Amino acid sequence: MSLADRHVTALMRQLASQDVVELVHPFAEWETLGALVYIAECYGFRFADVRHIGKQKSVCVRLVRDADPRAQQRAAANAAAFPQAGAGGPVPGMYQGSLTPVPEAQPDVDLITMLIRYDALGAAANRKQLITMSWAFPLLFVLLAALTGKFAVLLTLAALTPAFLLITLRVNEARRAKLAQRLTAAGCTPVRDEQGRERFVRV
Incomplete structure (x- = not known):
């Protein structure tokens, strides 16, 4: 299992069981965090904020479940379209087995990445x-x-x-x-x- 698949598996487990999700990947690139947030938003969550934790000031990206009915409809549609997400199967917006966005998802991932970086700089x-x-x-x-x-x-x-x-x-x-x-x-x-x-x- 690739590192990208492990990230996605861990994310999907949290999305399935929690209303608040925190992503902490000390050595992950900004684009990786942006891609993970994009996936989470496809399953009914939204980006909330960024903080730094621990002595190493690792970036912690916080996600919360989105109560908007449209977000929940999107989550249901993606759950049906990508039944193997988190189990090695494809996920919305990414090439198979990676956290590289497909062309149509790239602008959204770039925007999310910029939001994360802006908040992280403010927190740091x-x-x-x-x-x-x-x-x-x-x-x-x-x-x-x-x-x-x-x-x-x-x-x-x-x-x-x-x-x-x-x-x-x-x-x-x-x-x-x-x-x-x-x-x-x-x-x-x-x-x-x-x-x-x-x-x-x-x-």
């Missing part, structure tokens, strides 16, 4: 958190320097840390801005969720 580099860290860490290093007497190393860190964090913030914001342009061009709408996060939703 929270602006308020990075700004807070950019002044908190230098203060900590200065205090440690005063306590330990290791001024050369710790004062250097105090100077370099805020620069590194602010550069990270700038790079992150630039990447998100490019994705925001592409999402807007694709017809997505910018919104703020209940946590105040900037996100995009499909129309």
Whole structure:
């Protein structure tokens, strides 16, 4: 069984038994996550959000069951059309035995992938958190320097840390801005969720 088949089998098991599904594949490419979300949406789920978990900050994509009757009708139709999905058989929108989208599914998978990347960048580099860290860490290093007497190393860190964090913030914001342009061009709408996060939703 290929890695793609194992991903699909694990996904289909969750879709069959859970109303909330979390995809955590630490070494998966963005396109792989996009393809898995596409498949899940074919079976009555919708992309909810992204967060980072664990010490390695692995990407966790969260899906929830879609209550829209059209989503459930789509799920029933795909269950009938692809009876061996998750058991080595074909799945909607993908070439057999892979997570490579067929041409007609590629635009949807690309759009989902962009949504995941946009949310993941926002979760990875929270602006308020990075700004807070950019002044908190230098203060900590200065205090440690005063306590330990290791001024050369710790004062250097105090100077370099805020620069590194602010550069990270700038790079992150630039990447998100490019994705925001592409999402807007694709017809997505910018919104703020209940946590105040900037996100995009499909129309």
